[in-house]
Amino acid sequence: MNAETFTEAAGSSRLSLRVADVRREAEDIVAIELVDPNGGALPTFEAGAHVDVFTPGGAVRQYSLFNDPADSSRYRIAVLWDRNGRGGSRSMHEAVRPGGILQVSRPRNQFRLAADAARHVLVAGGIGITPLLSMAEVLLRQGTDFALHYCTRSIERTAFLARIGEKDLRDHVHLHLDDGAPDQRLDFSALFEGESNEGAHLYYCGPSGFMAAVEAAAAAATWPAGRLHCEYFAVAPSARPADTAKGFVVTLAKSGIDVPVGPSETVVQALQGRGIFISTACEQGFCGTCITGVRAGLPDHRDTVLSDAEKARNDCFTPCCSRSLTDILVIDL
Template sequence: MLDLAKSRWHPIAAAHDLPLRHVFHGQLLGREFAVWRADDGYVNIWENRCLHRGVRLSIGINDGRELKCQYHGWRYSNRTAGCTYIPAHPADAPARTITNRTFAAVERYGLVWSAEEPQGEVPEVSGFAEGKLLALRAIPVNAPADVVAAQLTGYRFQPSGNIDGSAAKVAVEASNAFSVALRSSEGDASTLAVLFVQPVDSNRSVIRGVLDSEVEGAARLAVLRHHNELLSRLRVAVEAEAAREPAPAPLEPIIERVSPELAEMPEETTHGRKATIRVQVTRKWSAADGIAGFELRPLKGLLPTFQPGAHIDVHLPNGLIRQYSITNGPGESDSYVIGVKLERDSKGGSTCLHETVREGDVLAISEPRNNFPLRRDAIQTLFIAGGIGITPLLAMAQALNNQSLGHELHYFAQNQAQLAFPEKTKTLGASLKPHLGLSPDQTGAKLREILSGYGPDKHVYLCGPGPMLEAARAIAAEMGWPETAVHFEYFKNTNVIDDSTSFEVALARSCMTLTVPAGKTILEVMRDAGIDMPSSCEQGACGTCLATVIEGEPDHQDVYLNDAERKSGTKIMTCVSRAKSARLVLDL
């Protein structure tokens, strides 16, 4: 019977068991759940185990957007249960596939329902009007569910409208192995009670009763007490009966193993320039003067977990592929929100999004990639955004704000009307510092002011137009900021790419030597040879196609690597950079 039970929906909690920022410990058929409601109302039912070291997530912290494990502070996103941050390695973006197991969750009849392998819908109860019901206090019973359900057919109670009476007639309207529907009538008063039996384990159950009508005020308490007393009495009888039989062995739920690549914590492996996700534009609006906001919702299922700083490739109807940063705050996992500035010299990307793409349109996007990860171990974090460069920094500032970590968001724009996403920036309070209408010289002076006073454990993140980034990086260096504390992301690579050289590339792990002719990139030659290499912007700005150089001298033409990384000669962006030596050996 309990095998069949796996495919059925069972109540595992009452809706009122999930108050604001609480994590409820649930159990079904021997399997423990961490159950929590995010501030956006979504009910999460997860395996009650952190994937790292097995600590129960029911003792974790629900911050309204993410669930944080008590042991090492790993953060898991609302909805997807994907890990968004591993504090022990603040400079790394966690592998996206670190995702906890989730279970179906439906709220109905004042109860939260789940199932291991659900088939069909939560059972329909005739005579139950949603929102006008009364959920009784849950009664735990040390007995198998079918024994409890059988005994419940003999449950006798007064209708809510005549609680003090004693002559109610009770009729069984329906019953099965996991529920009993009873109608109690006396005089004009009549109440339908459905008692669901949650099989917690082979020998443990919880009776979750629901009455067909709400009761207000003092009468409500009297009704709840009436059932509490009667069901408690029934519990004593059922437990006495169950104790006569030998207790069945507890169920042993199977905990899924993590994927083999996670067992060794390898490099992240995402391949190609693929757009595997279909989203619908559910909202398009003017996020600021010249900036369109797009809300993208998945056609089916959930969107993958994103981290602050991550971007997606958007494949446009005109065939172009463009990269946009996700602006969402932590836990805002039902859609991705991007901001697109209409470029005057648009080659068709921003024009297409502004003029052609409408609400209701379907777009193909890639999984989010994070080549601009946010450390959260700084004492103070400065974000410096120029214009549309606000988008990745907005996601980052919201993440630090959610964790109450010190930060300032300096936002440079021409005027108030050009400040994008006011509804999001407003939540940052005083940490938002707009700087409006400054000339290049004034911008330089302001950057100097912002970047003065470098100290240990301070980090700065820059995103904006090329000239502003160049200025900010130069000022930071002058003011004593080490390169390791200065993080930046360019919109695009404005360097003129020299692809006139020809050289050889040896791939150490693939045991392959390829010739890169003039006019072709390393990435293209590798693709032609069947090597699957992830890429995104393909112009040396986003960092996706990074490879490790084992031997040879790279000819850097990207804007992703910082000067120290360039000088070390150990990294190369394969989409634009080439070789100064006749041969490069890559760790691929």
């Protein structure tokens, strides 16, 4: 019986997976391997996908899958202990042990490889290596042209050293250490200049300062937005302050119910106050769990998960953080 079968039998959309292995990958980073307790295949995923993990501490956190999607026998995630976080990563480090059970969602993906790219340039900052390593495994297997730039603070904080040092992958990898010689650090401007091939697509993931540096270099190089792909591990810094001084009304299209949304509450919170619940995870607009259709009105997009093209269509939004530019927003509920 595979993972899909036993979770459906339990009447839940979650997967109950056994912890097969926990190993230290680097300072403050552990890799966790999850398998079907009954030995079956897990639901398939594409490179760049992530799962929601219901942590032992009760929080829900998103972790990218770093293994090759061709291996359906396991999910592999890596967890960085965020010493300034809210406790989710700490509970994963302190309480997750081999033989235990973790509840996870089915994989979701907002960070896919472009099918039409002639070359793929993967740029990782710290723990942002996880989705990009999965992409590298796919590209390596396909024989596709790619490079992986991996920026970390030090060799002690560099995860997956053994894998990136293996013969099949090492010729594609460029390691950049903050505490290393200046000439080996990644110059983002030079990177964009050197990857000027019109068929090249660039993918990046990492902490907020790293993301901002990549985006500034991309803007300076006038790199086409359609060939730039990213995933945030935290909410992105907004280019404008969030103006929540104005309330609005959300109308549920299927029932006609009107729900006022106050100046200091989110759409999700307003709906919960009326006994209407939407699935959420990050509650900051970077995971995509709560994406909801829009029938009428103009959403005020404040997420990082929807692309610019998706936001321009105004046919969906993230109710965990986004608001409305119109007095009434009709949503697909």
